[in-house]
Amino acid sequence: MEWVNWSGSQRCTPARFVTPRTREELAQAIVEGPAPVRVAGAGHSFSGGVATEGTLISLDLLARVLDADAASGLVRVEAGIRLHQLSQELHARGLAMPNLGDIDAQSLAGALSTGTHGTGTQFPNLAAQVESVELILADGSERIVRERDLLRAARVSLGALGVIAAVTIRCVPAFKLRIVDRPEPLDAVLGSLQERADAHDHFEFWAFPHADAALVRTLDETDAKVARPSRAGAYTSDVLMDNHAFRAVSEVAKRFPSQIPRLNRFMSSVASQRERVDWSYRVFASQRLVRFEEMEYALPRERAVEAVLAAKVALERHPVSFPIELRFSAADDALLSPAHERESTFVAVHVFRSMAYEAAFRDVEAALGELGGRPHWGKRSFLGAAELAPRYPRWDAFQAFRHELDPEGRFANAWVRNVLG
Numbered sequence: 453m454e455w456v457n458w459s460g461s462q463r464c465t466p467a468r469f470v471t472p473r474t475r476e477e478l479a480q481a482i483v484e485g486p487a488p489v490r491v492a493g494a495g496h497s498f499s500g501g502v503a504t505e506g507t508l509i510s511l512d513l514l515a516r517v518l519d520a521d522a523a524s525g526l527v528r529v530e531a532g533i534r535l536h537q538l539s540q541e542l543h544a545r546g547l548a549m550p551n552l553g554d555i556d557a558q559s560l561a562g563a564l565s566t567g568t569h570g571t572g573t574q575f576p577n578l579a580a581q582v583e584s585v586e587l588i589l590a591d592g593s594e595r596i597v598r599e600r601d602l603l604r605a606a607r608v609s610l611g612a613l614g615v616i617a618a619v620t621i622r623c624v625p626a627f628k629l630r631i632v633d634r635p636e637p638l639d640a641v642l643g644s645l646q647e648r649a650d651a652h653d654h655f656e657f658w659a660f661p662h663a664d665a666a667l668v669r670t671l672d673e674t675d676a677k678v679a680r681p682s683r684a685g686a687y688t689s690d691v692l693m694d695n696h697a698f699r700a701v702s703e704v705a706k707r708f709p710s711q712i713p714r715l716n717r718f719m720s721s722v723a724s725q726r727e728r729v730d731w732s733y734r735v736f737a738s739q740r741l742v743r744f745e746e747m748e749y750a751l752p753r754e755r756a757v758e759a760v761l762a763a764k765v766a767l768e769r770h771p772v773s774f775p776i777e778l779r780f781s782a783a784d785d786a787l788l789s790p791a792h793e794r795e796s797t798f799v800a801v802h803v804f805r806s807m808a809y810e811a812a813f814r815d816v817e818a819a820l821g822e823l824g825g826r827p828h829w830g831k832r833s834f835l836g837a838a839e840l841a842p843r844y845p846r847w848d849a850f851q852a853f854r855h856e857l858d859p860e861g862r863f864a865n866a867w868v869r870n871v872l873g
């Protein structure tokens with residue numbers, strides 16, 4: 453059976469594909485299956501974390517909420533649950549994830565393992581919510597990780613320590629958000645970027661190469677009543693404008709790359725102001741129907757403006773019709789978190805699925821590397837362990853845990869060997 457990721461750029465044919473129904477079956481698959489042993493979450497990574505010629509495990513049947521305490525916000529949940537299902541289960545209990553990325557299709561463990569984040573200067577990545585991790589190790593034994601140092605390794609672990617069977621996460625009371633989208637001149641946004649980021653719970657923007665407008669999105673907690681556009685209105689704005697119209701323009705860009713500057717200016721100019729109020733999980737995530745390839749870098753927060761401009765200059769040397777996305781994140785203490793112990797800004801670049809991306813991404817990677825960037829583990833990067841190690845002050849501590857928990861490298865596929873050594 454062939455496995456393919458969301459963007460279509462990663463694929464593999466594992467010797468064994470297992471969908472365990474119990475922890476015992478999971479442990480058996482890990483011990484008995486041919487190495488490397490990897491887990492496929494929702495396949496939404498652009499990097500090679502899932503691919504194996506050995507054993508591929510799906511946790512789709514280990515996806516239940518096991519326990520939820522509304523008073524403390526602690527929720528114990530199996531690792532295969534998708535974020536959209538988790539959000540609905542939490543909402544039914546009066547709880548919510550404090551922050552989410554811009555989609556909720558990922559599995560919980562998949563999102564945690566690569567350091568998936570949303571935006572907001574006061575909000576660290578999703579893995580920072582994790583209070584304990586239930587790991588199944590290479591010998592099939594179970595280890596419940598609560599002690600601080602190992603937990604810092606297990607929160608963002610690239611699937612290199614073992615298979616996460618369940619986690620306990622700290623959630624917050626359900627809350628509503630007001631979302632406002634509006635176009636603004638890019639110069640004005642960059643001129644007061646840090647203040648704007650601090651002025652909102654969640655702040656981000658998109659800026660097209662060759663255009664001078666930014667599409668700014670802010671989200672703020674509110675007690676206001678839910679105010680959604682009509683179903684038809686929502687379909688028109690979210691699906692047709694954000695996806696189908698965008699796909700049509702992207703197809704034109706692919707056929708006529710010389711027209712990309714003009715098309716990008718057109719896309720920036722048609723954006724209009726939109727606003728709605730809804731429960732948080734219905735606001736954070738959007739549908740992404742247009743497929744693309746992505747690279748994303750975490751940089752020190754204070755380098756945000758330089759980073760956007762450097763990425764824009766690099767992209768404008770290539771036929772790229774997709775916008776740059778800029779977000780913020782609080783620091784966290786996971787050993788391999790791209791926001792490890794530094795407040796961060798995240799700069800993401802995208803290329804339409806069937807267009808060449810490597811040359812553009814290499815240029816962006818070189819520019820953002822010079823500014824102290826660390827690549828997102830779930831997205832494209834061309835770096836290996838030798839370049840990555842100096843960017844992580846606690847790299848050796850992670851490697852020591854890896855050596856202790858997976859001494860024979862059963863979980864090390866080609867990508868893990870490349871990025872971790």
Ligand SMILES: Cc1cc2nc3c(=O)[nH]c(=O)nc-3n(C[C@H](O)[C@H](O)[C@H](O)COP(=O)(O)OP(=O)(O)OC[C@H]3O[C@@H](n4cnc5c(N)ncnc54)[C@H](O)[C@@H]3O)c2cc1C
Nearest residue numbers: 493494495496497501553554559561562568569611616830
């Ligand atoms: C359209 C789109 C939008 C995105 N938006 C964002 C965003 O807003 N913010 C952001 O930070 N990222 C974003 N991403 C990236 C995405 O969140 C990450 O790549 C995430 O890891 C994908 O989760 P998944 O369940 O698909 O995991 P997969 O891609 O299937 O797996 C990711 C890694 O986790 C490992 N893994 C999965 N489950 C387990 C387990 N149980 N135990 C051990 N290892 C495991 C896999 O082996 C692999 O190495 C986006 C991706 C796409 C395609």
